Amino acid sequence: MYIGIDIGGSGIDAGLFRRDGSLAARARADVAPGMGRDGIVRDMLSALRGLISRAGVRSEGVLGIGVGVPGAFDGASGEILHTPNLPLDGLNLARELAGDFSAPVALENDANCAALGELRAPGRETVTDMVFVTIGTGIGGGIIAGGTIYRGAGSAAGEIGHMVIVHGGRPCPCGRLGCWERYASASALASSAAGVCAKGGGGAMLRLCGGDMASITAKTPFDAAKRGDAPSMRLIDEYISYLACGMTNLVNIFQPQLICIGGGVSREPDEWLLDPLRETMHREAYSRPGGRVGVEKTRFARDAGIIGAAALFFE
Numbered sequence: 001m002y003i004g005i006d007i008g009g010s011g012i013d014a015g016l017f018r019r020d021g022s023l024a025a026r027a028r029a030d031v032a033p034g035m036g037r038d039g040i041v042r043d044m045l046s047a048l049r050g051l052i053s054r055a056g057v058r059s060e061g062v063l064g065i066g067v068g069v070p071g072a073f074d075g076a077s078g079e080i081l082h083t084p085n086l087p088l089d090g091l092n093l094a095r096e097l098a099g100d101f102s103a104p105v106a107l108e109n110d111a112n113c114a115a116l117g118e119l120r121a122p123g124r125e126t127v128t129d130m131v132f133v134t135i136g137t138g139i140g141g142g143i144i145a146g147g148t149i150y151r152g153a154g155s156a157a158g159e160i161g162h163m164v165i166v167h168g169g170r171p172c173p174c175g176r177l178g179c180w181e182r183y184a185s186a187s188a189l190a191s192s193a194a195g196v197c198a199k200g201g202g203g204a205m206l207r208l209c210g211g212d213m214a215s216i217t218a219k220t221p222f223d224a225a226k227r228g229d230a231p232s233m234r235l236i237d238e239y240i241s242y243l244a245c246g247m248t249n250l251v252n253i254f255q256p257q258l259i260c261i262g263g264g265v266s267r268e269p270d271e272w273l274l275d276p277l278r279e280t281m282h283r284e285a286y287s288r289p290g291g292r293v294g295v296e297k298t299r300f301a302r303d304a305g306i307i308g309a310a311a312l313f314f315e
């Protein structure tokens with residue numbers, strides 16, 4: 001059996017997988033705000049113990065533990081160097097897990113794990129080149145090239161959210177101006193929607209969130225647009241054009257067979273998201289012999305991370 005762990009900002013998910021990649025059991029340790037490093041590690045270890053005991057597996061029966069890390073890490077030593085949204089800096093995860101398990105521990109970037117997981121979805125057996133795009137607070141990416149993760153020097157590749165799509169545009173915490181995620185992340189859409197409301201043009205959106213501008217999310221303008229609200233429809237059109245711009249850039253650089261989209265925005269129906277995205281991308285992207293790029297949603301949603309983390313050991 002193999003364990004795949006996905007460390008997220010609100011919880012740590014773990015799955016126990018058979019050698020054929022099928023899921024035997026799963027567990028989750030919630031991460032509460034203000035929880036320190038020791039508390040998070042304690043809850044994670046207790047979730048893992050529960051996971052194998054429920055499945056009736058002894059710890060020696062676990063042959064590999066893959067971990068998706070939302071930040072920087074040292075793969076050789078198993079140490080987490082920096083996680084911007086969790087207090088795990090300096091944690092040697094390999095050492096912590098060695099107390100319970102004798103299996104090797106492999107750390108990998110969380111978006112890369114999700115990409116690897118999506119590659120294992122039925123029907124994707126022949127996909128060797130894919131870019132996985134997660135749309136959330138920012139935009140993360142995992143690049144699969146020639147059937148393996150493209151890591152770049154220092155495993156730092158895949159920061160697709162920080163490609164500039166508007167030169168001299170909106171400031172980004174990374175220090176650049178006009179980064180893709182400042183226009184096409186879920187947070188960017190929510191803040192554009194709040195901007196429209198602040199100027200008095202977002203009555204339909206405000207009604208959907210009980211008049212509370214602070215509770216506007218990326219879903220709000222989509223929902224208002226579906227009801228025919230003109231300002232929301234303009235906002236969604238603009239949002240899709242920004243999203244398509246970055247995705248077309250990715251197609252021109254990597255020529256993947258498939259671009260896969262994850263994150264909350266990916267739950268929007270095709271007519272509002274994938275159809276207009278495909279239309280723009282197919283019109284603008286450099287064509288390649290053999291056909292157009294596929295644009296699909298995540299098949300595994302949140303499970304892609306644990307599947308991909310365990311899959312680090314499947315090859």
Ligand SMILES: [Zn+2]
Binds near residue numbers: 162163173175176179
């Ligand atoms: Zn940036």
